[in-house]
Amino acid sequence: MGKKDKRIDAYIARAQPFAKPVLRHLRALVHTACPAVNESIKWSFPSFDYQGPLCSMAAFKQHVAFGFWKANLLKDPGNYLHPMKSEGGTAMGNFGRITSLNDLPNDKIILNFIKQAVELNEAGVKLPAQRKTPKKAIKPPAYFLTALTKNKKALQTFSSFSPSHKREYLEWITEAKTEATREKRLAQAIEWMAEGKPRNWKYMRN
16 A cells, blocks of 8 residues: 655645645545555655656646656657646646646546556656756856966966866856956956865865
8 A cells, every 4th residue: 555645635735725626636546546656745746656756746826737757758649748848937747737627638548647657667667868968168258368367376277177167167257247246256266266266165075
């Protein structure tokens, strides 16, 4: 048997009135499809695990979201699942913005998706590794190079830095909102580099 988490009961109790029946219904479907599922709270949202992450749900002011951890691997001939996206800063689940039970596919379809997710976890299927797009190199602006060449120690330190450490300083300076802020950061950067310090030296362990 699975395990229920009282924190999810409290989460549902705090939700908006429209969201409560949706959350209860989705929770019941998960337990019907996978009696051995375990509940927890992750990233402040109700999460369901069975041999790994299975699915999760969340209630917002005007909608509910429900998503599968391995949604991209689920068979969906009816095109019910939507890709995760962000709208106005609010994450949306695989069924889009759910405002009532009428916005959900029928129970048979949802149960099928949950069972597929269970089978993927039982088979140990992993999500494909995401390819990281390499960041483009930042070309040091002329004002930065001019200030750097006036301080030999700072220049030596910057030249010895890894690409990531160089980027940290360049992003910090070039992303300044005003010229005054930029000049202040530039002066601070030269001082720190003259002391052999990377941009985030304060947060590094000794």
